[in-house]
Amino acid sequence: xxxxxxxxxxxxxxxxxxxxxxxxxxxxxxxxxxxxxxxxxxxxxxxxxxxxxxxxxxxxxxxxxxxxxxxxxxxxxxxxxxxxxxxxxxxxxxxxxxxxxxxxxxxxxxxxxxxxxxxxxxxxxxxxxxxxxxxxxxxxxxxxxxxxxxxxxxxxxxxxxxxxxxxxxxxxxxxxxxxxxxxxxxxxxxxxxxxxxxxxxxxxxxxxxxxxxxxxxxxxxxxxxxxxxxxxxxxxxxxxxxxxxxxxxxxxxxxxxxxxxxxxxxxxxxxxxxxxxxxxxxxxxxxxxxxxxxxxxxxxxxxxxxxxxxxxxxxxxxxxxxxxxxxxxxxxxxxxxxxxxxxx
Amino acid sequence: xxxxxxxxxxxxxxxxxxxxxxxxxxxxxxxxxxxxxxxxxxxxxxxxxxxxxxxxxxxxxxxxxxxxxxxxxxxxxxxxxxxxxxxxxxxxxxxxxxxxxxxxxxxxxxxxxxxxxxxxxxxxxxxxxxxxxxxxxxxxxxxxxxxxxxxxxxxxxxxxxxxxxxxxxxxxxxxxxxxxxxxxxxxxxxxxxxxxxxxxxxxxxxxxxxxxxxxxxxxxxxxxxxxxxxxxxxxxxxxxxxxxxxxxxxxxxxxxxxxxxxxxxxxxxxxxxxxxxxxxxxxxxxxxxxxxxxxxxxxxxxxxxxxxxxxxxxxxxxxxxxxxxxxxxxxxxxxxxxxxxxxx
DNA sequence: TTGTAAGCGTTATCAA
DNA sequence: TTGATAACGCTTACAA
Numbered sequence: 001x002x003x004x005x006x007x008x009x010x011x012x013x014x015x016x017x018x019x020x021x022x023x024x025x026x027x028x029x030x031x032x033x034x035x036x037x038x039x040x041x042x043x044x045x046x047x048x049x050x051x052x053x054x055x056x057x058x059x060x061x062x063x064x065x066x067x068x069x070x071x072x073x074x075x076x077x078x079x080x081x082x083x084x085x086x087x088x089x090x091x092x093x094x095x096x097x098x099x100x101x102x103x104x105x106x107x108x109x110x111x112x113x114x115x116x117x118x119x120x121x122x123x124x125x126x127x128x129x130x131x132x133x134x135x136x137x138x139x140x141x142x143x144x145x146x147x148x149x150x151x152x153x154x155x156x157x158x159x160x161x162x163x164x165x166x167x168x169x170x171x172x173x174x175x176x177x178x179x180x181x182x183x184x185x186x187x188x189x190x191x192x193x194x195x196x197x198x199x200x201x202x203x204x205x206x207x208x209x210x211x212x213x214x215x216x217x218x219x220x221x222x223x224x225x226x227x228x229x230x231x232x233x234x235x236x237x238x239x240x241x242x243x244x245x246x247x248x249x250x251x252x253x254x255x256x257x258x259x260x261x262x263x264x265x266x267x268x269x270x271x272x273x274x275x276x277x278x279x280x281x282x283x284x285x286x287x288x289x290x291x292x293x294x295x296x297x298x299x300x301x302x303x304x305x306x307x308x309x310x311x312x313x314x315x316x317x318x319x320x321x322x323x324x325x326x327x328x329x330x331x332x333x334x335x336x337x338x339x340x341x342x343x344x
Numbered sequence: 345x346x347x348x349x350x351x352x353x354x355x356x357x358x359x360x361x362x363x364x365x366x367x368x369x370x371x372x373x374x375x376x377x378x379x380x381x382x383x384x385x386x387x388x389x390x391x392x393x394x395x396x397x398x399x400x401x402x403x404x405x406x407x408x409x410x411x412x413x414x415x416x417x418x419x420x421x422x423x424x425x426x427x428x429x430x431x432x433x434x435x436x437x438x439x440x441x442x443x444x445x446x447x448x449x450x451x452x453x454x455x456x457x458x459x460x461x462x463x464x465x466x467x468x469x470x471x472x473x474x475x476x477x478x479x480x481x482x483x484x485x486x487x488x489x490x491x492x493x494x495x496x497x498x499x500x501x502x503x504x505x506x507x508x509x510x511x512x513x514x515x516x517x518x519x520x521x522x523x524x525x526x527x528x529x530x531x532x533x534x535x536x537x538x539x540x541x542x543x544x545x546x547x548x549x550x551x552x553x554x555x556x557x558x559x560x561x562x563x564x565x566x567x568x569x570x571x572x573x574x575x576x577x578x579x580x581x582x583x584x585x586x587x588x589x590x591x592x593x594x595x596x597x598x599x600x601x602x603x604x605x606x607x608x609x610x611x612x613x614x615x616x617x618x619x620x621x622x623x624x625x626x627x628x629x630x631x632x633x634x635x636x637x638x639x640x641x642x643x644x645x646x647x648x649x650x651x652x653x654x655x656x657x658x659x660x661x662x663x664x665x666x667x668x669x670x671x672x673x674x675x676x677x678x679x680x681x682x683x684x685x686x687x688x
Numbered sequence: 689t690t691g692t693a694a695g696c697g698t699t700a701t702c703a704a
Numbered sequence: 705t706t707g708a709t710a711a712c713g714c715t716t717a718c719a720a
Contacts, residue, residue, distance in 0.1 A: 010697055021707045026699060035705065056464050057410065058697035060401040061712045067465070068412075068444070076430050077622070079423075086420050089447045093458065098444050098465055100412070103433045114437065120400050121411070121442055223626065252626050259628070278421070279623040282567065282596050284603070354713055365691045370715060379689065402713035405696045692719075697712105704707075 009050035017046035029054065068098045069305060070122040074130055075105040078249065079277035080294045084149065087298025088126055095306055104131060119144050124305045129154050130192050145308040149301045150194060151320065159314040161301040163323040165194045168290045169201025172272055175325050176242050180335035181270060182211040183240030185233060187250055189221040195246045198274060202244060214238055221246055226253020234263050241334060242270040248277045248289050255283055255330065270331040285329035293321045353394035361390035373398065412442045413649060414466040418474055419449040422593065423621035424638045428493065431642025432470055439650055448475060463488050468653045470645045473498050474536050489652035493645045494538060495664065503658040505645040507667035509538045512634045513545025516616055519669050520586050524679035525614060526555040527584030529577060531594055533565040539590045542618060546588060558582055565590055570597020578607050585678060586614040592621045592633050599627055599674065614675040629673035637665045
């Protein structure tokens with residue numbers, strides 16, 4: 001019906017049709033100033049008749065604002081990041097901001113072009129603290145308002161929102177310790193700085209008790225890697241009482257393959273991980289996990305970013321979100337003479 | 345180290361430092377024209393020293409290009425959409441385009457402001473064909489290049505990329521028919537137009553054989569609804585041989601609750617669904633599903649959109665992607681005297 | 689090969 | 705209450 005690619009109406013067209021100046025139209029449509037009823041009616045009508053909507057780029061040139069915010073994550077297919085984006089998107093939408101997502105997994109060198117180009121197209125950035133240091137440095141140097149997610153923070157002068165990875169590891173470690181586990185295998189992912197923090201917390205939980213924590217490294221934090229590593233991990237004499245994985249995806253791969261190998265979880269070995277993605281409760285046994293609060297992290301990070309854009313000092317605000325251990329069926333007590341009940 | 349919020353260098357700063365005109369700088373940095381080695385060297389040096397990067401909004405005002413493309417989906421947390429975004433993001437990044445995602449689930453009235461504002465900020469849009477008609481009409485009327493995903497297509501004059509839902513339903517129906525199933529319950533989601541197409545295909549598969557297909561409607565296509573509806577569905581005398589769900593999330597909720605109810609899948613009843621999200625193979629029994637090729641859809645849709653932006657007639661190109669039935673453990677043959685082997 | 693200058697559509701300042 | 709007008713940073717004829 002409508003002719004496509006028609007030249008869009010400009011503020012001048014509206015001004016002419018309403019017989020006022022462009023300045024008047026601008027002030028009125030931005031709600032900044034009231035005019036006589038008659039003038040307002042003429043402008044309103046002209047806007048409707050011409051289907052006028054302002055050109056964000058032209059406005060941006062003057063105001064310096066793009067109306068966009070960016071979120072830089074590592075893999076959109078990982079449900080932890082998806083939750084985070086979901087939370088961030090909600091807050092951004094409520095603030096009238098468009099969300100540009102940059103999936104660093106898709107770019108071979110995220111420190112280069114992609115981020116630099118993004119910086120000029122947004123009013124601020126929510127960035128994974130797990131990004132390569134060079135990439136982070138580039139963003140920080142640009143002077144763009146930036147909020148990180150993931151703790152501990154890489155840059156003290158910038159806000160970093162989320163659960164503390166060390167604390168999360170500590171909590172899960174204590175949980176396993178209280179269940180009676182003493183020989184732990186940590187299936188880490190050294191590609192992520194967070195992994196070392198989680199491991200440190202895990203080890204700390206067993207200080208003072210006679211226990212061993214052994215670490216194995218996964219080449220990628222994926223379900224597929226979990227499956228691939230399962231046999232060497234589960235059949236090893238060093239396996240221990242419990243396996244803790246860097247994230248739920250690895251653990252879910254482990255659980256799947258454990259079934260093929262005929263190894264009963266949690267009877268033979270407990271399995272637990274981090275993130276508490278939505279699918280952990282659907283596998284069997286349901287996966288014990290530390291909820292890293294992805295959605296809440298995304299929400300708070302975006303709220304902080306909006307604060308930073310408005311000039312607030314958000315780095316000194318409360319940016320820590322407490323993690324929660326969600327105990328499910330993949331871990332069980334092996335304390336002598338005591339079996340904790342567990343339900344799905 | 346660097347002073348933040350410093351006024352960014354402009355093309356004029358570069359021109360002045362390199363002792364050339366702004367036109368020369370513009371032509372050179374855009375790679376459109378070569379100059380004497382000495383001039384090029386001076387410009388290159390000035391760009392580096394001043395840390396110059398061009399202002400995309402200023403360029404956009406002239407060229408009419410934003411450098412952004414949008415993807416409008418219904419729920420970022422649904423892995424089908426996540427896969428789609430992932431595919432689209434890859435292609436967009438390769439083309440040097442930024443990806444703006446709009447999650448229609450987050451906006452109360454997607455037909456209003458959100459989309460209209462988005463249209464002016466992008467060079468084109470990949471839009472869910474499942475969006476409300478009013479929202480789609482708004483986008484189409486704007487004249488922005490647009491490619492839909494999901495078939496059949498809502499607008500013949502625009503490309504619509506993806507698997508045909510009717511065909512997918514037909515394929516799954518035939519699969520179940522061949523396994524010997526005759527009494528089917530379809531757990532649909534009437535909130536999505538696609539559901540009726542899948543159902544139609546499903547019914548078509550049983551034409552000519554003595555069979556019954558009964559439909560139940562879910563209020564939302566989520567795991568939680570699957571759980572909630574499980575008992576009424578699974579314990580009903582009308583349950584039949586097989587339950588087909590509108591999507592994997594519903595089916596996975598069903599599978600989870602079936603366990604609590606003590607109903608064996610697939611021994612007592614087969615369960616199958618659509619989408620083939622990555623988590624379907626991790627639950628037990630592993631879920632039979634029709635792969636709706638989310639990632640390939642996202643890739644092709646974005647490729648078509650880029651074509652449309654360049655003025656190609658992409659509606660007449662090949663935009664159909666064949667779906668694939670992925671048989672797993674949640675369906676089994678009940679043909680007399682014949683048990684099909686099935687492996688994970 | 690290089691430069692001049694006219695816009696692009698908006699906002700903001702200042703004047704009326 | 706309303707209007708002229710100068711930016712904003714860039715591209716692109718066209719001129720030299």
